[in-house]
Amino acid sequence: MNNNFFRSYSVNDSGLGCFLSLILVGLLLGSIGLGWLVNSFLILVAFLIFSPVIAWGIFRWWLRRNLVEDSCPVCSYEFTGFNRTECQCPNCGEPLKVAGGKFIILTPPGTIDVQAIEVPTRQLED
Structure with a gap:
């Protein structure tokens, strides 16, 4: 007999503690006057995330042009x-x-480039 009436669900929150620790450290640094350190770290993270996207767009534009x-x-x-x-x-x-x-x-220097045309031939009678 297969009884699937009671299923157990589990929530994996292993990364939540690390995320909350980072938020608490940021708030602590901000409260003691080191908010500039938190802001510069966030700006650095944003730069690391967005710079490859911008570089890819610039590379595609350059490739399309050249x-x-x-x-x-x-x-x-x-x-x-x-x-x-x-x-x-x-x-x-x-x-x-x-x-x-x-x-x-590409013609080397000193070469004269000409266009050939076909001339119809006529037979001369003797």
Whole structure:
């Protein structure tokens, strides 16, 4: 016979004594004129809690500003690079420069970059 009528519930309050001790020490320090010590400790704890959250937000903002996703102008392979840097296409190996949110072909000094056009051919009759 399974009798689940009387169940016992227990409350775990092991951390409550430590928390109350901290409050009592803070009140004692405040009453003898060392409230500035308690305030500076609370400010330090708040700084330690909020600084990683603020740093994460700043890091995401910086990454959104400086990370560029575009396709290679040579082989149309889409990849990611940092703004205002030089990189190589992982697909074709072409050296590229990232500027203005786009990948630009990096030409060495003294190289003239030309555009080729296709000219239709005509057969000459003899």
